Amino acid sequence: MSGSDLFTGTLDILILRTVSASPLHGYAIGKALRDGSEGVLSVEEGALYPALHRLERKGLLEAEWGRTETGRRARFYRITAAGVAHLDAEATRWAQYSGAVAAILGRTSR
């Protein structure tokens, strides 16, 4: 059991997608996840960091220290080539699920 199993798999893909456009620091990734997919981080926002470090360890992300627009020191995460390939593969598989999940979620709200 590694990381928060609630997000295993799913969270990784969402993170990869979020940083695929441009490198972001942890807070920005978290904010994007919170704004984009409702409630995925609702249980524990901090679960983001184990996921980031795991992806880094797997070589799907790389990180380096930089400065935010307000000049604060922050660790920025960038997607690697392996990350892009992984994202493409998973995104295809996930598309099937997410559609179905959305359908179910749609029906819950009567």
Added chain:
Amino acid sequence: MSPWPFRRALPPGAVRSEASEIREEIELYLELRAEELVRDGVPPEEARRLAEERFGDVARIEADLRRGGRPGGWERGRRVMGALGRDLAYALRTFRRSPGFAAVAVLTLGVAAGGNTAIFSVVDAALVQALPFPRHDGLVVLEGYQNVNGEKAVRWASAPEFRDWRERSRTVSLMAAVGQPTLTLTGDGQAERVDGEVVSEDYFKILGVDAAVGRTFTDEEQATPDAHPVAVISWSLWQRRYAGDRSVVGRTIQVDERPFTVVGVLPRGFRGVSLDADVFLPMSMISVPYGSGILQSRSARFLTVIGRLADGATPSAAQAELDGIARDLAAEYPDTHQGRGCLIQTFRDFYLGATLGSSLGTSASTTARLLLVLLGAGAVLLLIAAANVANLLLVRAHARTREIVVRRALGAEAGRVARQLLTESLVLALLGGAVGLALGAWGLSLLVRFTPDGVLPAYTTPSLNPRVFAYSLAVLAAAGVLAGLAPAVAGARVQIADGLRDGGRGQVSGGGPRRLWGAHVFVVLQVALALALLAGAGLMVRSVRAQIAVDPGVDLHGLVAFRVSLPRTRYPSDRDITSFSRELLRRVRETPGVRAASLSSSLPFRGGNTGTFVHTDRDLGTPVRVWYHLVSPATLQTLGARLRSGRFLDPGDASGAPVVTVISEAMAKRAFPGENPLGHKIYLGRDSTTSNGAEVVGVLDDVRYRNLTEDLMAAANSPDVYFSLLQIPARTLEVAVRVSGDPAAAIPSLRKVVAALDPSLPVYQANPLVDDWRAQTARPRFAAFLMAVFSALAAVLACVGIYGVLAFSVGRRGREIAVRRAVGASASDVARDVVGDGLRLALAGLVLGVLLALAGGRVLRGLLFGVGTTDPVTLASVAGLMAAVAVAAAVVPAWRATRRDPAEALNTE
């Protein structure tokens, strides 16, 4: 934020990130998050805290990152706790979203747990809690008995018998004898009847009790008969009568009108082996309450013997040894010891049996079994409650399929989902436990308040002690796991693909049929268990009714009774007793409202029966064990007893006239089978050479003196014979008075009558006779009542269970029902279907329940009177009742099914 100089030198990935960098990274997140919250309108002072709260367990996540995501031992523990915390929080959130469900589940478990807590504390008090003696391990009671046709008939031991046991036994190292007279205290303050104990040497040593003030008896005081009038009193008498005055030690008090010097006060709570004694006298002073010569008589059996087992001796070894001693004594003294034995019981067994010496059996095992039956009934109730909650959870889990599918899709492992569902049921169980404890405490206080005297041993004080807590916690945890297991397994089995497939069809029933099948099994189980409990309750109620219906042989209503005891000192001769008796009766009869009055040595259900042996002129060789009653001539009329043949004793049967006797029907059948007993003679005593004998002048319908349940014709039970008080006077007199109006209201004026005659004569045990009769059924009524409460709750829970499943299935089958309506099925067709579903479930439960009841009825064997353990009438009626409950449970869902608008139902999908 000091940079670590060697960081660059290390190979990448060896140390994931240095601790301070991880902290910095998280710190930045928290700062920015707090700023965001402030922008959203959260007060700045709140923002930081809120940001951390949203983040989760900062320290844990930091530690995880430091180890590169591999949790260590301590951390793993913390994470499990963290996960548990999240599960708990999630469970509580879930319950807040559906408070109705949570309330029903918690209440269901709470009521069942409350019942269990209450009954367990009673069982604990009776079977586990310490006896009121400092050291009761190794303490035994030795009861003498008479073997009558294989049954142990007579209790007590004679003084020579006790001395023989003591001298010959090796397994019982110390033995002491106890006589239990009722004593009169006079002189200082009001005349009072108190329970006393006359005790031999070693009594206090065996029990491990010493005086709290003063001392107990010396060997010298025990050694010389009638030389040392000393007494020891109980703490409660000391407080009550002497206001705790220490100078009472050394003071002289009047016991049975004889001066005794108080030498000690016993510790608080100690009331002797009789559990109610206030005054203790040395055995050397036995002549005061019992008359002289009693210690020499082998046939005067009145002593209880206690002993301490020798080191290493077991009760069974002692029993074997005493059996041998009894055989030796029978050989040495055939006249008095033929068929005598000695029964050894541990103190706990003795008290369990003896205090409940009412109607049904008097053995310890009977009482223990009754309590265990009730405890078992409680456990069954809890099982039903657990099944009910399991059902609620199952049905809910079904409704939550979408939620579970989504969570699984988001990556939650099957085990994790199961754990979550199990956590929910355990939280329910815990909440139920809290409710149960409150209900249990309340139930226990009711139980203690309304438990009739004599139902439980006098020393029992049921309380919510740690053992009770532990028991309640254990059963609740079991209930929680039982209730949560099925839904958890079902939840874990939910396949994402199932949910998705069903989603495609627009029908949510992922894994549904299987889980609904589970719900059906639970309902069937509930119905079966409830039926078994109802059957038990039904049998017990019928048993009580059978006991109440027993003809006592007298007319109890309007009768009031009280007792007086004439002290030897002021009423030394028979003539004194007779003249007092005559005057007392005259004055009682003159009291307004009194219709009749009589005197006797005993009255029904009030104890004081005296046993003896007689033989008859028909069969001189065989002594018959009888209970004999000394009665005044008006007894027949006063009690409303019925004469079968001949005449009753009349005023002419006085001293000087030939001694006559009236016998009971049972005695007539026993001693004069197939003959008219009138004119035959009965001889008192074992010895057939006794002079004259008493002529039988009448036969009385059997009067139930001792209990309602014994078979008076059974060989082991002794029949009753009556003699005239005018010919054989008695010192302790029961006064029976038949009044018009409320018998209880007559007591004060009756007390005045006695006080006017002899102010120092205490009136005791004054109460309507019907109270004594009622006390006979106190224990079975108590047990039947508890059983009825448990089974009623069980039936209600089963009803809720049936209702839940039907309501759910009607809701789920809305579309199917709509289609059927659309193609022409009538409302009553649909309703009949739903009720039919309910009845099918119920029927399966009923069949299983009847089988359970037939098998389980065995535990009631020996606890029932006048009804068999497999009584078909009871089984049929409770099965009918349960079927009616099932129909009632089905009515609302059926009605709802017919109310659904077919068009609407079809459209909602």
